[in-house]
Amino acid sequence: xxxxxxxxxxxxxxxxxxxxxxxxxxxxxxxxxxxxxxxxxxxxxxxxxxxxxxxxxxxxxxxxxxxxxxxxxxxxxxxxxxxxxxxxxxxxxxxxxxxxxxxxxxxxxxxxxxxxxxxxxxxxxxxxxxxxxxxxxxxxxxxxxxxxxxxxxxxxxxxxxxxxxxxxxxxxxxxxxxxxxxxxxxxxxxxxxxxxxxxxxxxxxxxxxxxxxxxxxxxxxxxxxxxxxxxxxxxxxxxxxxxxxxxxxxxxxxxxxxxxxxxxxxxxxxxxxxxxxxxxxxxxxxxxxxxxxxxxxxxxxxxxxxxxxxxxxxxxxxxxxxxx
Amino acid sequence: xxxxxxxxxxxxxxxxxxxxxxxxxxxxxxxxxxxxxxxxxxxxxxxxxxxxxxxxxxxxxxxxxxxxxxxxxxxxxxxxxxxxxxxxxxxxxxxxxxxxxxxxxxxxxxxxxxxxxxxxxxxxxxxxxxxxxxxxxxxxxxxxxxxxxxxxxxxxxxxxxxxxxxxxxxxxxxxxxxxxxxxxxxxxxxxxxxxxxxxxxxxxxxxxxxxxxxxxxxxxxxxxxxxxxxxxxxxxxxxxxxxxxxxx
Numbered sequence: 085x086x087x088x089x090x091x092x093x094x095x096x097x098x099x100x101x102x103x104x105x106x107x108x109x110x111x112x113x114x115x116x117x118x119x120x121x122x123x124x125x126x127x128x129x130x131x132x133x134x135x136x137x138x139x140x141x142x143x144x145x146x147x148x149x150x151x152x153x154x155x156x157x158x159x160x161x162x163x164x165x166x167x168x169x170x171x172x173x174x175x176x177x178x179x180x181x182x183x184x185x186x187x188x189x190x191x192x193x194x195x196x197x198x199x200x201x202x203x204x205x206x207x208x209x210x211x212x213x214x215x216x217x218x219x220x221x222x223x224x225x226x227x228x229x230x231x232x233x234x235x236x237x238x239x240x241x242x243x244x245x246x247x248x249x250x251x252x253x254x255x256x257x258x259x260x261x262x263x264x265x266x267x268x269x270x271x272x273x274x275x276x277x278x279x280x281x282x283x284x285x286x287x288x289x290x291x292x293x294x295x296x297x298x299x300x301x302x303x304x305x306x307x308x309x310x311x312x313x314x315x316x317x318x319x320x321x322x323x324x325x326x327x328x329x330x331x332x333x334x335x336x337x338x339x340x341x342x343x344x345x346x347x348x349x350x351x352x353x354x355x356x357x358x359x360x361x362x363x364x365x366x367x368x369x370x371x372x373x374x375x376x377x378x379x380x381x382x383x384x385x386x387x388x389x390x391x392x393x394x395x396x397x398x399x400x401x402x403x404x405x406x407x408x
Numbered sequence: 409x410x411x412x413x414x415x416x417x418x419x420x421x422x423x424x425x426x427x428x429x430x431x432x433x434x435x436x437x438x439x440x441x442x443x444x445x446x447x448x449x450x451x452x453x454x455x456x457x458x459x460x461x462x463x464x465x466x467x468x469x470x471x472x473x474x475x476x477x478x479x480x481x482x483x484x485x486x487x488x489x490x491x492x493x494x495x496x497x498x499x500x501x502x503x504x505x506x507x508x509x510x511x512x513x514x515x516x517x518x519x520x521x522x523x524x525x526x527x528x529x530x531x532x533x534x535x536x537x538x539x540x541x542x543x544x545x546x547x548x549x550x551x552x553x554x555x556x557x558x559x560x561x562x563x564x565x566x567x568x569x570x571x572x573x574x575x576x577x578x579x580x581x582x583x584x585x586x587x588x589x590x591x592x593x594x595x596x597x598x599x600x601x602x603x604x605x606x607x608x609x610x611x612x613x614x615x616x617x618x619x620x621x622x623x624x625x626x627x628x629x630x631x632x633x634x635x636x637x638x639x640x641x642x643x644x645x646x647x648x649x650x651x652x653x654x655x656x
Contacts, residue, residue: 094566094567099567155571157545157546157547157548157573158545158546161540181567182548182549182564182565182566182567183566185532185548186536186546186548186549187536188533188536189501189505189532189533189534189535189536189537189540190536190537190539190540190546192502192533192537192617193502193536193537193540193541194540197617198500198502198616198617198618199501199502199533199617199618200618201530201531201532201533202530202531202532214621217530218530218626219528219529219530219623220419220423220425220434220527220528220530221421221527221530222626223423223424223425223625223626224425224427224434224623224624224625224626225623225624225625225626226432226620226621226622226623226624227620227621227622227624228618228619228620228621229618229619229621230617230618230619231615231616231617231618231619232617269545269575269576270545270546270547270573270574270575270579271573271574271575272571272572272573273561273572273573273574274571274572275566275569275570275571275572276569276570276571276572277568277569278568278569278570279568282568283567283568285567286567286568288655289655289656313656331551331585331586332565334585337421337527338421338445338446338527338585339585345653345655346649346653346655346656356421356422357421363626366653366655367649367653367655368632369645369649375634380632380634381629381631382629382632383632384629384632384633384653385632385633385635385645385648385649386632386633386634386635387634387635387636387637387638387641387642387645388634388636388637389636389637389638389639389641390638393638393639394638394639394641394642396639397639397642398639398642398645398646401642401643401645401646402646402649402656404646405646405649405650405656406656
């Protein structure tokens with residue numbers, strides 16, 4: 085049996101969640117008594133492959149082609165499917181990142197494989213893989229099994245823990261790829277970065293602001309606190325709809341789903357749709373003037389107070405600890 | 409231009425989700441259903457493409473008679489034709505995608521639009537499945553799109569930013585919030601939608617590839633600690649974050 089992990093890289097950088105999936109892949113392979121291989125696609129990515137050594141894979145496969153230096157939905161999907169077939173992979177693991185969610189459905193059709201997306205847990209029960217995934221905005225969970233011979237799972241970023249490399253050696257092998265121009269029918273022509281801060285779905289710490297911040301200018305307190313933590317900024321739907329913050333900061337049912345180690349909700353009441361986007365955060369802190377705000381039901385720690393007096397003092401105190 | 413928009417009929421966002429008697433599906437009692445919020449961006453984009461390029465917009469949905477409500481809303485927004493793939497069996501994303509692809513194959517669409525995901529199962533699979541089955545390129549999570557001379561340039565969301573993607577028609581697009589502002593159905597639209605026909609087709613039975621074993625509610629959190637009511641509680645909070653939660 086073989087587990088194949090797709091390690092995502094973008095612009096020559098390995099994504100943090102690539103290590104999470106590699107670790108989860110090793111755990112799964114051990115439970116299934118299977119071999120683990122890790123696949124990296126791109127152009128000139130050998131140095132990235134070195135960083136995947138020590139995660140317990142028997143091989144790190146590099147699918148290299150100059151044209152893969154920019155992402156292409158169709159080319160990446162084809163390359164992964166072809167390699168999975170060549171390597172006789174039975175189980176494929178991806179991160180449920182934007183790239184993962186984009187290519188896995190296409191790969192699943194190519195391999196006639198069932199796909200369970202955005203899983204928050206994987207376990208093996210009598211040789212059967214059971215995946216847990218949130219549905220209805222996290223208001224419920226389902227345990228699912230994939231009934232096809234080849235199975236694909238994508239894992240929610242920031243939920244599975246990445247281990248550190250254990251010093252064991254792993255062979256690195258280059259795989260030749262055969263592409264036609266047709267395979268590159270979708271092409272990335274340029275990318276742009278939103279802010280210098282980590283993406284919401286990748287950040288360890290998210291500081292979010294809602295209507296309780298009263299005006300767009302006051303979000304500078306949210307930004308300062310996010311920077312003090314070394315985290316990133318989130319926002320409720322209300323302030324995004326009001327034009328105070330860009331949509332890519334929105335956390336919630338019609339925004340992003342995040343699972344950081346720490347989520348700090350400032351001036352956010354905690355509407356069900358917002359909670360849907362952050363309830364799987366490991367620790368939740370709420371700061372709100374209203375002691376009855378629903379957010380306090382979910383928060384591990386709360387301060388029932390005015391954000392304008394609490395936040396400045398929090399920024400100071402956090403800086404003392406983080407040294408930022 | 410021939411435009412297809414796939415829409416779903418889903419529990420509204422206020423729904424208090426309860427597990428149904430079979431232990432696998434939502435208990436439908438008291439649930440209010442609606443057109444998927446992301447599907448609205450897809451419908452709006454379809455209408456704008458028609459307004460700019462001429463042609464026809466067809467909405468397709470797979471489900472029971474109750475899905476007609478969502479198809480009527482789509483018609484009221486300005487969709488020309490509505491098709492219901494009538495089936496109430498439990499279908500996974502592949503089985504839905506295959507049925508949609510089979511129906512769309514008969515249409516010769518130039519652009520096939522979806523919402524980026526359905527807010528019931530959050531799978532985000534169907535647009536990619538349909539594109540692969542139809543042998544078309546796909547662009548997901550699109551916040552901007554421009555079509556000119558058979559080519560399409562889209563801007564899509566990625567972690568920390570956006571990427572500009574170029575591809576050609578026919579293709580499948582999944583719409584992210586921000587792509588446009590969906591219009592409200594006009595009174596005229598609502599009235600005329602009542603009498604527009606909804607074509608019904610029976611989709612083929614297709615084996616599911618993912619099976620639900622059990623649906624459950626997430627573990628409820630035990631109450632947290634209110635540390636105080638003003639900035640004096642901050643020192644304790646930061647101490648807890650450092651020593652207990654160990655997040656800093």
